[in-house]
Amino acid sequence: MQIIEHTEGLVPGPGLYRMEAKVYHADPAPAPSLSSSIAKLFITHSPEHAWAAHPRLGKQPEDEGDPSRKMEIGSVAHKLILGQGADVVVIDAKDYKTNAAKAERADAYANGEAPILRPDCEKAERLAKRFGERLACIPGCEGFATAEAEVVAIVQDKSGAWLRIMMDKVEIGPHGITIWDVKTGDVSAAPQGLGRRVEQMGMEVQAAFYVHVMETLFPRLAGRVRFRWIFIENDEPHGLSVAEADSVGMGIGARKAAAAISRWAKSLKRDEWAGYPTEIVRVEYPTWAANRWTEREESDPQLADVSYDLATSHQRPLDYGDAA
Numbered sequence: 001m002q003i004i005e006h007t008e009g010l011v012p013g014p015g016l017y018r019m020e021a022k023v024y025h026a027d028p029a030p031a032p033s034l035s036s037s038i039a040k041l042f043i044t045h046s047p048e049h050a051w052a053a054h055p056r057l058g059k060q061p062e063d064e065g066d067p068s069r070k071m072e073i074g075s076v077a078h079k080l081i082l083g084q085g086a087d088v089v090v091i092d093a094k095d096y097k098t099n100a101a102k103a104e105r106a107d108a109y110a111n112g113e114a115p116i117l118r119p120d121c122e123k124a125e126r127l128a129k130r131f132g133e134r135l136a137c138i139p140g141c142e143g144f145a146t147a148e149a150e151v152v153a154i155v156q157d158k159s160g161a162w163l164r165i166m167m168d169k170v171e172i173g174p175h176g177i178t179i180w181d182v183k184t185g186d187v188s189a190a191p192q193g194l195g196r197r198v199e200q201m202g203m204e205v206q207a208a209f210y211v212h213v214m215e216t217l218f219p220r221l222a223g224r225v226r227f228r229w230i231f232i233e234n235d236e237p238h239g240l241s242v243a244e245a246d247s248v249g250m251g252i253g254a255r256k257a258a259a260a261i262s263r264w265a266k267s268l269k270r271d272e273w274a275g276y277p278t279e280i281v282r283v284e285y286p287t288w289a290a291n292r293w294t295e296r297e298e299s300d301p302q303l304a305d306v307s308y309d310l311a312t313s314h315q316r317p318l319d320y321g322d323a324a
Contacts, residue, residue: 001172001217003151014217017152021085022112024166025055029154032056032268033162036209039260040202047267048275058273067109069096072116073124073234074184079114080128081182082168084150086114090121123234127184130238135230138242144180144230147171155216161265165213176224179210182232189231189241198249203229205260207245208253 004011006019011028019028027033032054041050052058067075079085089108093101094117101117108115116124135141147169154164169180187197198204207227215222232240245253267273297303 003148006152011154014155015153016217017154018150019152020112021150021166024152024164027054027056027164029162029164031162033154033164034261034264035164036206036257039209039257039264040205042260042263043205043256044202046275047263047273050264051267051273069117069120070186070234072114073120073127075114076116076121076124077127077131077184077234078168078182080124081131082149086112088121089113089115090118091115092118094119126236127232127234127238131182131230131232131240134232134238134240135242141242143171143178144169147178147180153213153217155213157212157216157261157265159261159265161261161268163209163213163216163261165210167210170214172218175221176226177214177218177221179214179225179227180230181206181210181227182230184232184234186234189233189239191241191243194229194231194241194243195249197231198229198243198245202256204245204249204253205256206253208250208257209260211250212254212257 001016003016003018006017006023006028008023009028010030011017013030017028027035038050038054041053075085076088079088089104091101091104091108096102096105096117105115135144148171149169150166151170152164152166154162156162167179168182171178171180207229211225211227214225218225226244229243230240231243232238297306
């Protein structure tokens with residue numbers, strides 16, 4: 001399938017496209033579409049939050065937060081790694097405390113460019129160099145270098161909902177598809193912590209959502225679409241891990257994605273965006289936390305003589321009295 005260059009406005013229909021990030025994030029689908037980030041809000045928050053964050057529904061221009069230096073390092077690193085993205089503007093300053101640096105940064109963003117401080121740019125360059133060196137040592141990652149970068153896929157789900165994704169890199173072959181997603185950041189990329197990181201950030205939703213979109217666009221390759229993360233640390237020594245979700249993670253991700261798509265389609269059709277429950281709710285204390293305290297009660301010698309009946313405990317406040 002040909003990748004179509006798209007510069008502005010709405011796309012004519014389903015397909016693969018290449019476009020600037022600002023065009024993608026404005027939502028160029030024929031009708032308001034669901035992205036994986038909006039889908040996560042249906043799972044973690046509410047339809048009302050999804051509506052408020054959507055560029056063609058409730059999002060306001062002033063809702064955009066100011067980019068941090070960490071985000072700028074990530075953006076430039078992505079540009080260097082992928083070979084796609086906004087033009088980089090290097091600002092010869094060590095921070096943004098001067099008015100001149102602030103003005104140069106603001107002008108760059110206004111022009112759709114990617115500003116970055118000189119020391120941060122040097123850091124991004126080292127990160128990108130180490131990325132290439134480390135990835136080359138991992139078997140099965142040879143296709144990343146020649147894969148198509150920043151490809152947008154837009155499809156219409158069987159529910160009627162329009163869905164969209166922007167892939168960092170993608171390999172599309174006659175026998176399968178591999179989607180690559182690069183994750184930079186200050187968080188450890190150590191393999192033993194990736195499962196918790198994926199769950200905490202809802203990355204299993206992203207993986208399943210992307211796979212679903214590509215399987216919808218390429219039905220003959222259903223079951224042969226794989227999603228891979230490449231995690232790399234911002235700081236030296238720029239540790240890197242390549243990971244795929246296991247069957248449990250992909251299964252849960254697929255169920256969450258299906259729930260989000262269903263709720264999106266119903267909310268959009270009815271133009272009803274429910275918020276949190278309008279009633280008093282009972283907080284469920286985490287089972288793992290309860291178990292951890294129980295284990296401490298049983299193992300900590302300093303808790304051996306504690307009475308946990310507050311009515312009879314010697315720790316009872318002196319002024320507690322006979323209050324009910």
